[in-house]
Amino acid sequence: MRQMWKQAEAPSFSPAGEQSHPAPPIIPAARPIGLGAASVVDQASIASTITIVGEITGSESLFIDGCVEGNVNLPDNHVTIGRNGQIRGNIAAGDIVVMGSVRGNVTASNRVDIRADGNVTGEVVAARLSVEVGASCMGRFNIHLNTTDLVDNADSIVNKPERASRQRTVQQEVGNLHMRPVPMSA
Numbered sequence: 001m002r003q004m005w006k007q008a009e010a011p012s013f014s015p016a017g018e019q020s021h022p023a024p025p026i027i028p029a030a031r032p033i034g035l036g037a038a039s040v041v042d043q044a045s046i047a048s049t050i051t052i053v054g055e056i057t058g059s060e061s062l063f064i065d066g067c068v069e070g071n072v073n074l075p076d077n078h079v080t081i082g083r084n085g086q087i088r089g090n091i092a093a094g095d096i097v098v099m100g101s102v103r104g105n106v107t108a109s110n111r112v113d114i115r116a117d118g119n120v121t122g123e124v125v126a127a128r129l130s131v132e133v134g135a136s137c138m139g140r141f142n143i144h145l146n147t148t149d150l151v152d153n154a155d156s157i158v159n160k161p162e163r164a165s166r167q168r169t170v171q172q173e174v175g176n177l178h179m180r181p182v183p184m185s186a
Contacts, residue, residue, distance in 0.1 A: 042060045044060055045065065046064045047065055048065045048082070053069045055070045056071070058074055060077060061077045064080065064081050066085065067085075067086045069089060071104075074093045078095045083100055084100060087101070088104060090104040095111050096113070096126075097113045098120055101118075101120075102118075102119070104122045112130070121137075123140045124137070124139065125141075125142045
């Protein structure tokens with residue numbers, strides 16, 4: 001039977017008087033905690049060459065870099081509109097990031113993040129809102145202080161805009177907002 005590990009030998013001396021030490025044993029690296037299959041986020045994606053006409057519903061996060069003509073309804077999930085993404089319809093999700101173009105209402109139970117290259121034309125309804133410098137926004141912003149009402153109303157806002165207009169009385173209205181980049185002085 002072959003031994004896997006040798007016992008440490010006494011250090012030997014080289015002719016020049018230097019001590020030589022045996023190489024330390026190689027120990028396999030441990031797998032990092034929290035990087036297993038259970039922590040991988042399930043996210044579907046629509047590539048830039050894909051066009052979908054119709055409603056999208058589901059129970060996982062979605063990255064859209066293509067064109068969608070219809071409503072996107074993914075409650076409690078994350079929707080990202082990529083730089084090439086174009087949406088012509090309403091979006092309802094937990095968190096929404098816009099880097100592309102959206103023409104329709106955007107409703108998030110948590111947060112809407114409009115990045116520098118993002119373009120939104122329509123009503124934005126969320127508990128929290130972030131708009132980067134350079135983003136283009138045209139429409140109305142409604143910030144909700146009570147997210148439970150927003151979650152209950154998200155489906156009706158996506159599917160029935162006329163019903164949502166009657167429900168705006170419980171919303172804190174921020175108003176119309178038009179943004180233009182402002183040059184910074186040196």
